[in-house]
Amino acid sequence: MKRINEYKKLFKVEKEIDLKHIKTTYRNLVKEWYPDKFQKGDSKAIEAELISRQIIDGYHFLVSIAPETKAANLEAYNETINSPIMDWHHKGMVLELTFLNDNTYEFFGVNKGTFVKLCQSDKMTRFAKRNVFNTYIYRKIKKSEVVA
Numbered sequence: 262m263k264r265i266n267e268y269k270k271l272f273k274v275e276k277e278i279d280l281k282h283i284k285t286t287y288r289n290l291v292k293e294w295y296p297d298k299f300q301k302g303d304s305k306a307i308e309a310e311l312i313s314r315q316i317i318d319g320y321h322f323l324v325s326i327a328p329e330t331k332a333a334n335l336e337a338y339n340e341t342i343n344s345p346i347m348d349w350h351h352k353g354m355v356l357e358l359t360f361l362n363d364n365t366y367e368f369f370g371v372n373k374g375t376f377v378k379l380c381q382s383d384k385m386t387r388f389a390k391r392n393v394f395n396t397y398i399y400r401k402i403k404k405s406e407v408v409a
Contacts, residue, residue, distance in 0.1 A: 262354055262370050265326070265398065268319035278327045287320045325400040334401065341366070342394045346385045351376040356393065357402070365403035368393055 299306035382388035
């Protein structure tokens, strides 16, 4: 949640994430902090490099959790969450789940208690369907690879 709030603050997002607002703000921030605008070796150039990376990361992150993106990928998400969970990791308040179809999703705001209950449940996918999948903000972080 800290990461989400940090990026929302950077992009001046008050409540709901709006793709049009994010894209406009992204363009303006990139213009302002483009590293080539500054002299090489200048302290502002180093700062601009770091801030521009943060802007790009924030843009991709916010786009991935935007309601429009989630709606566009809802069918694939529903197909994935019906697949068995193969691997899981919990760090801070982020739960990372990898499914049998090799897709990996991050769920934000998942507390340690929920994670422990997930690990102890005899049917992890069923527990996750009831307590994780439609409760927490999520984003896809790894796409399954297509074998040719």
